[in-house]
Amino acid sequence: MSFVSIDFETANKYRDSACAIGIVIINEQGVREEFYSLINPLMEFDFHNVYVHGITESDVIDAPTFEELWPTIKGYLNNHLLVAHNASFDMSVLRACLDRYRLDYPKLEYLCSVMISKQVWPGLPNYKLNTLAELHGIQFAHHHALDDARVVIELLLRANKETEVTSVRELIDVIQISCGKIFERSYITPKAKRNKRTVRSRGVKNYHL
Template sequence: MNIVSIDFETANKYRSSPCAIGIVVSDGVKIIDEFYSLINPLMEFDPYNIYVHGIEEVEVVDAPTFDELWPVIQKYIENGIVVAHNASFDMSVLRASLDRYQLPYPTMEYLCSVVLSKQIWPGLENYKLNQLADVHSIRFNHHNALEDARVVVQLLQAAIAEHDVRTISELIDLHGVSCGRIFERSYVTPKVKKRKQSKRRGSVGRP
């Protein structure tokens, strides 16, 4: 199954204000497709958000709105396991945008690469995307939606190679992580499965 990495940048504090999206698809070994687009959120931009991602309001004036892009996005996310770094943010942007335009939710599975990275590479100082990239000597332009999505894929490709597994499904099974799911107007978050503990046998003493 393909890995479909997705990353949003937003215009302001509202999750329904995506102003850019990056999608990168990998077969687990190599990148096989990429997609990037600015998005017109039809909202004002907050100076802090501009500082973070560098996208100015004037740049998105002629960009498509989320609902106009949705048919393209949907084709990507319905053909693999969707992965995002700090997925709670990106999945909330997706849901809020679908709600805003009254679009039906897709039925899809997704992973959080922060949750997965903590199981794959325990003991790191932090699990921010730029920190993980530094550890793996990956250079990129942080907070560019396409480059962020690409780094997530590169990290997962490295993890698959390191653990001598063939697919993302085998990797998450190996590390006891369950996928989250999105379905109509609801969702379930990714989780680390509880390890089964073996019960010790012992005799019960009589008083």
């Protein structure tokens, strides 16, 4: 069941402007490790982004750059399965920051918890992280990178329980989703497979996927 949840906040509209990162790792024994850091993007902050996450230019003056943090971050990501909410955003931030500093890409696969949630809990009004957290009674500080990463872990654990599986790998097999990958100058997105199956959930109606 070992997997890694990741979340970025950005300083402005540019994907290489990461200003905070949150990472949560959970292993087969359920032991968690967490990592959080502000990041100095070495560029201006947009007022809209500041309004969303509350991080300002003055907050990151003494923070490390992405390049300086990368050896630590890479240790958490390399050869692991990553999960992010709206993963296309977080993976694009990761790729843009790697490209900006000309850093080697890690070897990893990734999943999107939005896609997983749509398969496990169909028919919700929306699949925003705060909506899903409220549905499951999870309290958190939205748009704080570490808190967001924690919620993603909780959602995956609850999806495992509801579909009566013991690992994320087993979960994605049951709900028929393929993993995404990132490469230098390219990527593959996670996809829902065409074959429809019935997921039998514990204590709830069967969902036809």
